[in-house]
Amino acid sequence: MNYRSTRDTLSSPITVSSAEAIKKGLAPDGGLYMPDMIPRLSSVDIAALRPLPYADRAAYILSMFLTDYDKDALLADCREAYSEERFPGGAAPTKKIDDVLTSLELWHGPTCAFKDMALQIMPRLLSRALTMTEETLRAHILVATSGDTGKAALEGYRDVPGVDISVFYPVDGVSRMQKMQMTTQEGENVNVCAVRGNFDDAQNGVKAIFSDKSLAEKALEGGRFFSSANSINWGRLAPQIVYYISAYCDLIENGTIADGEQINVCVPTGNFGNIFAAYIARYMGLPIAKLICASNSNCVLTDFIRTGVYDRTREFYKTMSPSMDILISSNLERLLYVIGGSALTSELMTELKECGKYTMPASLHERIRDVFAGYYLNEEETSATVKETFEKNGYLADTHTAVGIGCARKYIAETGDTRPTIVASTASPYKFAADVAAAIGKKIDSDEPSEILASLSEATGTEIPAPLKRTLTLPVRFTRTVDPSDMPEVALGR
Ligand SMILES: *Cc1c(COP(=O)(O)O)cnc(C)c1O
Numbered sequence: 001m002n003y004r005s006t007r008d009t010l011s012s013p014i015t016v017s018s019a020e021a022i023k024k025g026l027a028p029d030g031g032l033y034m035p036d037m038i039p040r041l042s043s044v045d046i047a048a049l050r051p052l053p054y055a056d057r058a059a060y061i062l063s064m065f066l067t068d069y070d071k072d073a074l075l076a077d078c079r080e081a082y083s084e085e086r087f088p089g090g091a092a093p094t095k096k097i098d099d100v101l102t103s104l105e106l107w108h109g110p111t112c113a114f115k116d117m118a119l120q121i122m123p124r125l126l127s128r129a130l131t132m133t134e135e136t137l138r139a140h141i142l143v144a145t146s147g148d149t150g151k152a153a154l155e156g157y158r159d160v161p162g163v164d165i166s167v168f169y170p171v172d173g174v175s176r177m178q179k180m181q182m183t184t185q186e187g188e189n190v191n192v193c194a195v196r197g198n199f200d201d202a203q204n205g206v207k208a209i210f211s212d213k214s215l216a217e218k219a220l221e222g223g224r225f226f227s228s229a230n231s232i233n234w235g236r237l238a239p240q241i242v243y244y245i246s247a248y249c250d251l252i253e254n255g256t257i258a259d260g261e262q263i264n265v266c267v268p269t270g271n272f273g274n275i276f277a278a279y280i281a282r283y284m285g286l287p288i289a290k291l292i293c294a295s296n297s298n299c300v301l302t303d304f305i306r307t308g309v310y311d312r313t314r315e316f317y318k319t320m321s322p323s324m325d326i327l328i329s330s331n332l333e334r335l336l337y338v339i340g341g342s343a344l345t346s347e348l349m350t351e352l353k354e355c356g357k358y359t360m361p362a363s364l365h366e367r368i369r370d371v372f373a374g375y376y377l378n379e380e381e382t383s384a385t386v387k388e389t390f391e392k393n394g395y396l397a398d399t400h401t402a403v404g405i406g407c408a409r410k411y412i413a414e415t416g417d418t419r420p421t422i423v424a425s426t427a428s429p430y431k432f433a434a435d436v437a438a439a440i441g442k443k444i445d446s447d448e449p450s451e452i453l454a455s456l457s458e459a460t461g462t463e464i465p466a467p468l469k470r471t472l473t474l475p476v477r478f479t480r481t482v483d484p485s486d487m488p489e490v491a492l493g494r
Contacts, residue, residue: 001018001035001036001037001039001065001067002015002016002017002018002035002036003015003016003017003018003020003021003033003034003035003036003234004016004027004033004034004036004342005027005028005029005031005032005033005034005342006027006031006032006033006034006333006334006336006337006342006345006346007027007029007030007031007342007345007346007349008027008029008031008342009342009343009346013342015036016033017068017132018035018065018066018067018068018069018129018234019066019068019069019128019129019132019133020129020133021033021234021235022122022125022126022129022233022234022235023126023129023130023133023135023139023227025227025228025230025232025233026228026232030349031333031337031342031345031346031349032232032234032330032331032333032334032337033234034234034334034337034338035065035234038280038283038284038338039064039065039284040284040285041064041245041281041284041285041286042285043259043260045060046245046248046249046252046259048060049061049245049246049249050249050252050253053090054082054087054090054091054092054242054246055075055078055079055081055082055083055091056075056078056079057242057245057246057249058078058081058082058091058121058239058242058246059071059074059075059077059078059079061241061242061245062074062078062121062238062239062242065238065241066125066238068132069125069128069132073128077121077124077125077128078121080124081120081121081124082120082121086109086110086116086120087108087109087116088108088466089108090108091108091109091117091243091246092104092105092106092108092117092243092246092247093105093108093250094247094250094251094254094422095395095425096256097389097393097395097405097423098392098393099418100408100412100418100419100420100421101405101408101409101421101422101423102247102251102256102420102421102422102423103395103397103401103405103422103423103425104243104244104247104422104423104424104425105425106243106424106425106426107398107425107426107427107428107431108465109152109155109467110152110155110467111148111151111152111155111181111467112427112428112430112431112465112467112468113148113151113152113323113426113427113428113431114274114424114425114426114427115148115149115152115153116152116155116156117239117240117243118231118235118236118237118239118240119152119153119155119156119157119229119236120155120156121156121239122156122229122233122235122236122239123156123157123160123163124160125235126139126160126163126227126235127160127161127162127163129235130162130163131162135162136223137220137223137224137225138162138163138164138223138224138225139162139163139164139224139225139227140163140164140165140166140219140224140225140226140227140491141153141157141163141164141165141166141227141228141229142165142166142168142206142209142210142226142227142228142491143165143166143167143168143206143228143229143230144167144168144169144199144202144203144205144206145167145168145169145174145182145199145202146169146170146173146174146199146322146323147169147173147174147175147178147322147323148178148323148427148431149229149230149231150167150168150169150178150182150192151178151181151182151185153165153167153229154167154182154185154187154190154192155185156229157187157189157190157229158185158186158187158188158189158190159187159188159189160189163189164189164190164191164224165189165190165191165229166190166191166192166193166490166491167182167190167191167192167193168193168194168195168202168205168206168487168490169182169192169193169194169195169202170194170195170197170198170199170201170202171194171195171196171197171481172198173198173199173202176447176448176449177431177433177449177452177453177468177471180449180471180472180476181468181471182478183476183477183478183479184471184474184475184476184477185477185478186474186477191478191490191493192477192478193478193480193481193482193487193490194480194481194482195481195482195483195484195487196481196482196483196484197483197484201484202484202487204484205484205487206228206487208487208488209226209487209488209491210226210228212488215488215491215492218492219491219492222492226491230330231271231273231330231331232273232330232331236273237273237276237277237280237331237334238277240273240274240277241277241278241280241281241284244265244277244278244281244286244288244422245281245284245286247422248263248286248287251263251420251422256420257420260287261287261420262287262288262289262419263287263288263289263419263420263421263422264288264289264290264291264292264408264411264417264419264420264421264422265278265282265288265290265291265292265421265422265424266291266292266294266404266405266407266408266411266421266422266423266424267291267292267293267294267404267423267424268294268295268321268324268400268401268403268404268407268424268426269293269294269295269301269324269329270323270324270325270326270329271326271329271330271331272293272301272329272330272331272332272334272335273330273331274424274426275291275293276331276332276334276335278291278424279291279335279338279371282371283338289417289419290371290372290373290411290417290419291371291372291373292372292373292374292375292407292408292411292421293305293372293373293374293375293407294375294376294377294403294404294406294407294408295324295374295375295376295377295403295407296317296319296321296324296325296376296377296378296379296382296403297317297319297376297378297379298316298317298319298324298325298326298327299374299376300312300314300326300327300329301329301332301374302374302375302376303374304332304360304374305368305369305372305373305374306369306374307365308359308360308362308364308365308368309357309358309359309360310332310348310352310357310358310359310360311356311357312327312328312352312356312357313356313357314327319379319382319399320379320382320383320399320432320435321382321399321400321402321403321432323400323426323427324400324403328352333345333349335368336348336349336360339364339367339368340360340361340364344361344364348360373411373415375406375407375410375411376403376407377402377403377406377407377410381406382399382402382403382406382439383402383435383438383439384406384439385397385402385403385405385406385409386398386399386402386435386436386439386440387439387440387441389402389405390440390460391440396429396436396440396460396462397425397429397436398425398426398427398428398429398430398431398432398436399427399432399435399436399439400426400427400432401423401424401425401426401427401429402439404423404424404425404426405423408421408423428465428468429456429460429462430453430456430464430465430468431468433452433453433455433456434447434452436456437452437455437456437459440459440460442455442456442459444456449472450472453468453469453472
């Protein structure tokens, strides 16, 4: 199977292997890589997957997409990435919330957020890709982060052969806990640096490094090339397809559904990567009826699904589900490509860049509405959902997961569709402990991470996840703070 750009309009498009696509990240024309065909998942596959542990299911499904990778190598990588040590108790467990909703908990990894599901395996796929393409340079991953991605990337890339990683975070733009998680990072090939300014300053700094030819040459002299770890890389998307298929197998195994029965899936969405992976699982043949796209007050996707107009020219809100505070959902481009083809995608992406908005042709909008339903929750509704789900269902959800649960409930109330529904649970409640505690009525008069975590644990009778507990005990390794203009120096230093 080969990969092509979502914006390639040549009569015979340029294609690359999956190893190349993972190494490059973005296609040269600015588009995203997509497989030139989407494999089918049959009932025979489901039967073969059911008895397997998560890592083996992951290797099975990844090998359908990464056809140039050795199957045994993929299995070895998956078994390491999703090991008991990294994901105690299993990688993507399902928990019943009520008669209809089941939570798919994607946060049992080293950083307690769902990005671990992809970022534990993706660096291994990149490391293999470097060998497979006979790359002689080391890859230097540069990441600008508003919190969660940076930590998950650091944990994923730490001590991976052939790769170094530098993470930049805005000095006053992350929570105490997030800062502590990053500055105590272990590993020989990692570097963490604070940047004076906000997230955009850090992000622009990284973008400027990527587009500076003289810096690329200097990196080359040091035997390196710069690369990114963000969610547009196919190597991050493919591993996310796995857990929807895995959850379906688990629901059959535990008697929630019959083999072949249709389910719905609801995903708290930001960059549209996670829900697009669910869409691919559906496209492959997994019996998913509706995909419910859940947003917070930054409801650009809700409006898009309802009206066919994508309009990013609107007010930006900072919410208690910050990982979904996004107005440009990059992976939506992949959906446009699957539904409308590369010529239309290319056209719409140009419109988005130039005017900040675009309109889907009516017939294609119809096709999106057949599959997707869009809902959003404001801040008050998000808090109320955390509270209600905890008090009525005994389930403690983080603020992002609560947006998913609340949107699924709105969908069910509006449509009466009570098919078994999986809600992707994207972070541990302890990752956003202060807001979760406030939502259930527990006031915490401290911004000390250890006290916040202890208070939430006491108030709810739940356990603090081991990785967060451990972070509180680690020494700080990285203390440097620079101006955005000094970021190139940091990037070349390691
Ligand atoms: C990244 C993230 C999301 C959004 O996922 P996308 O793939 O960008 O749509 C939701 N919740 C949490 C906790 C996240 O870290």
